[in-house]
Amino acid sequence: AYSAIKDKNAEQIENTTESAMVIDLGNGMAACYDTARLSVSGVWKIGPGQKLADTNKTHHTSYKGSLPLRPSGDVLYKDIDQTGSAGGGLEYSGHGLHGERVAREYQVADRAILESPQGVEGATAFARHFNVAPGGGDVRLRVAREGAGVQAALSGADGRARLVPADDGSQWLEIPASRSPAAFTLWLSCSDKLEIPQGIDPPDFDEITRGNGSRRWPQAVQTAVARGEGVEGYALDVLTVPLANPYGSWMRLSALDFFSDGRIAVSTLSGDVWVVSWSENNPDALTWSRFAAGLYEPLGLRVVDDKVYVRGRDRITKLHDLNGDGEADRYENFYSDENEIGASYHAFIYDLQTDREGNFYFSQSGYKSPLTGGVVRIDKNGRYPEFVGTDLRNPNGLGFGGPKGWVTVADNPSGNSIYNGFTIAKPGAIYGYQKPRNLPMLVVLPARVDSSTSGQCWSDADRWGPLGGSVISGSFSRCAVFYCLVQDIGDFPNGFAVRLPWDLRAAPMRPRVSPTDGQVYIAAQRGWDSIAKLDGAIYRLRYTGEKSRWICEAAATSGGIRLTFGSDLDPATVIAKNVTTAREGDKKDAKVEARRVGEVKLVDSRTVEIAIPNIGEEALEARTTVDPKTGSKRVKVNPAISVSVEFAAADGTSIEQTVYATINSLP
Numbered sequence: 001a002y003s004a005i006k007d008k009n010a011e012q013i014e015n016t017t018e019s020a021m022v023i024d025l026g027n028g029m030a031a032c033y034d035t036a037r038l039s040v041s042g043v044w045k046i047g048p049g050q051k052l053a054d055t056n057k058t059h060h061t062s063y064k065g066s067l068p069l070r071p072s073g074d075v076l077y078k079d080i081d082q083t084g085s086a087g088g089g090l091e092y093s094g095h096g097l098h099g100e101r102v103a104r105e106y107q108v109a110d111r112a113i114l115e116s117p118q119g120v121e122g123a124t125a126f127a128r129h130f131n132v133a134p135g136g137g138d139v140r141l142r143v144a145r146e147g148a149g150v151q152a153a154l155s156g157a158d159g160r161a162r163l164v165p166a167d168d169g170s171q172w173l174e175i176p177a178s179r180s181p182a183a184f185t186l187w188l189s190c191s192d193k194l195e196i197p198q199g200i201d202p203p204d205f206d207e208i209t210r211g212n213g214s215r216r217w218p219q220a221v222q223t224a225v226a227r228g229e230g231v232e233g234y235a236l237d238v239l240t241v242p243l244a245n246p247y248g249s250w251m252r253l254s255a256l257d258f259f260s261d262g263r264i265a266v267s268t269l270s271g272d273v274w275v276v277s278w279s280e281n282n283p284d285a286l287t288w289s290r291f292a293a294g295l296y297e298p299l300g301l302r303v304v305d306d307k308v309y310v311r312g313r314d315r316i317t318k319l320h321d322l323n324g325d326g327e328a329d330r331y332e333n334f335y336s337d338e339n340e341i342g343a344s345y346h347a348f349i350y351d352l353q354t355d356r357e358g359n360f361y362f363s364q365s366g367y368k369s370p371l372t373g374g375v376v377r378i379d380k381n382g383r384y385p386e387f388v389g390t391d392l393r394n395p396n397g398l399g400f401g402g403p404k405g406w407v408t409v410a411d412n413p414s415g416n417s418i419y420n421g422f423t424i425a426k427p428g429a430i431y432g433y434q435k436p437r438n439l440p441m442l443v444v445l446p447a448r449v450d451s452s453t454s455g456q457c458w459s460d461a462d463r464w465g466p467l468g469g470s471v472i473s474g475s476f477s478r479c480a481v482f483y484c485l486v487q488d489i490g491d492f493p494n495g496f497a498v499r500l501p502w503d504l505r506a507a508p509m510r511p512r513v514s515p516t517d518g519q520v521y522i523a524a525q526r527g528w529d530s531i532a533k534l535d536g537a538i539y540r541l542r543y544t545g546e547k548s549r550w551i552c553e554a555a556a557t558s559g560g561i562r563l564t565f566g567s568d569l570d571p572a573t574v575i576a577k578n579v580t581t582a583r584e585g586d587k588k589d590a591k592v593e594a595r596r597v598g599e600v601k602l603v604d605s606r607t608v609e610i611a612i613p614n615i616g617e618e619a620l621e622a623r624t625t626v627d628p629k630t631g632s633k634r635v636k637v638n639p640a641i642s643v644s645v646e647f648a649a650a651d652g653t654s655i656e657q658t659v660y661a662t663i664n665s666l667p
Contacts, residue, residue: 041081089110092333113139156183249270249293256523297313298310299350418431440635456471463543495661506534507525549649556665568605597612
């Protein structure tokens with residue numbers, strides 16, 4: 001943002017470059033490129049002791065991150081929201097790194113262009129080194145607006161490029177069609193005069209694009225796994241995060257995924273990706289290496305064929321380690337939306353999942369954002385975006401898995417028809433933020449236990465013990481994790497959520513299952529609207545192999561709910577007075593509506609049936625209405641029915657659990 005922010009919640013914030021790349025020119029100056037328009041939107045001085053950009057009250061320094069980046073010093077030039085090329089056909093391809101050198105890659109018409117900026121020491125001037133591929137089309141690139149006070153000159157062009165004025169007084173760089181590549185330098189000065197300096201050679205673009213530079217972050221950090229005590233066959237381990245590290249990275253973890261060998265790629269909200277490796281000799285020793293930096297608020301990460309894809313606010317970036325040194329040296333623009341992304345602190349884009357066909361999924365905010373809130377699917381090559389349902393508010397989390405390959409989505413409650421929990425994403429779905437909802441939820445949770453649901457994953461059915469195959473869902477607000485049992489019957493499945501007994505110190509964001517050990521790992525952080533105390537953590541939910549007495553199956557019956565436990569029960573404790581049911585609303589201070597329990601009976605040594613009067617009112621058909629004129633469907637969401645049991649196992653061990661039942665279909 002180049003001016004004061006009048007309204008930090010506005011969908012569009014004036015004088016702001018939303019898709020920005022800020023580059024240190026190396027001479028006490030910074031240049032801001034607009035990667036959506038392929039233009040230079042601003043140049044400023046970096047004063048002594050100042051950062052590259054002003055990060056105050058951003059996500060780099062603040063838990064709420066209410067403001068975008070701003071120039072850190074005197075602005076020498078600005079040209080905001082101007083298209084960088086005449087004639088259209090713009091496509092930003094990404095950028096490469098070679099030490100401190102950056103090469104931007106983009107396409108104008110049929111011409112591939114590499115551009116690397118470089119400051120001129122001791123002057124308010126900088127170079128834009130170009131390498132332009134052959135092509136049959138003329139290229140015109142914007143140099144400066146009228147009256148900007150920018151001086152421009154070319155070197156090495158030899159007739160393959162020239163500076164030309166436009167009718168509006170702006171300056172342009174014209175590159176005629178050519179059968180051979182063109183390499184030259186455009187010199188720019190933000191003062192009254194420009195002298196082309198001697199001794200500054202253009203970069204070796206081949207070196208940059210091959211990734212032959214040395215490591216930028218050679219120092220790794222060692223941490224350890226803190227193993228938790230087993231509880232009913234499961235343990236919560238903590239993979240310690242290097243909150244103090246050599247690079248000053250703020251380790252608020254936002255997502256994770258696994259390489260095929262079990263290493264973990266993890267992103268931070270401030271824009272890093274780190275790789276976590278396991279020691280061959282000690283399974284509790286970890287090595288953290290910084291892999292990438294400078295990404296824009298990444299809230300999703302997926303590893304596909306051992307390549308890291310990161311969903312930032314501006315794009316999906318595919319990271320390439322071209323020289324195999326453990327750091328990304330090419331940041332490929334795999335996918336970016338052609339629409340404005342918004343600079344409001346709430347205009348997030350969340351998560352990254354893939355289905356069995358390789359399609360990618362992410363969700364985007366419809367609250368304080370110019371985007372349509374919805375689930376978006378693109379193909380495995382980053383093309384053909386389409387919505388899988390719309391009308392979401394702040395959907396911080398997706399999931400994919402299960403026998404039928406469901407995509408699930410959670411949303412942040414608005415107090416209208418959005419509730420805590422998650423839904424199966426479907427084409428044509430209306431999720432209920434601003435319009436009447438047209439499909440039910442798979443899991444609904446009362447605000448007392450979850451007021452901001454995050455991501456989901458399916459646990460490993462074979463390697464995660466008696467709870468294997470359940471859906472793992474996080475509560476960002478309450479720093480809790482639920483396992484959710486699914487009954488797939490009728491028009492829409494039923495969901496039964498049970499809170500795991502651990503109180504996390506960091507708020508869960510994205511769960512994943514390791515391909516090597518089959519356990520559940522969760523990236524967690526500290527943010528606003530959360531009770532978290534720890535900036536970052538990776539949690540591991542580990543099956544210990546010991547006996548579990550917990551509820552491991554749940555189902556709706558024609559007259560109530562059936563629960564199956566992991567061990568035999570003491571029949572004397574399976575009585576109505578040891579069962580309570582209630583309905584709780586989606587407000588944190590909602591009144592609890594007590595419900596009468598019918599008969600409670602033992603079906604077999606591990607299974608209990610609990611009669612719930614009027615359970616037929618929960619069925620989908622009882623809360624669906626259809627507009628006779630338009631045929632549009634409206635589905636009412638009932639708050640979950642909580643069923644709390646205080647039984648004893650046959651060995652005398654107490655079993656106290658609460659199931660939050662979301663009933664959509666009855667047998």
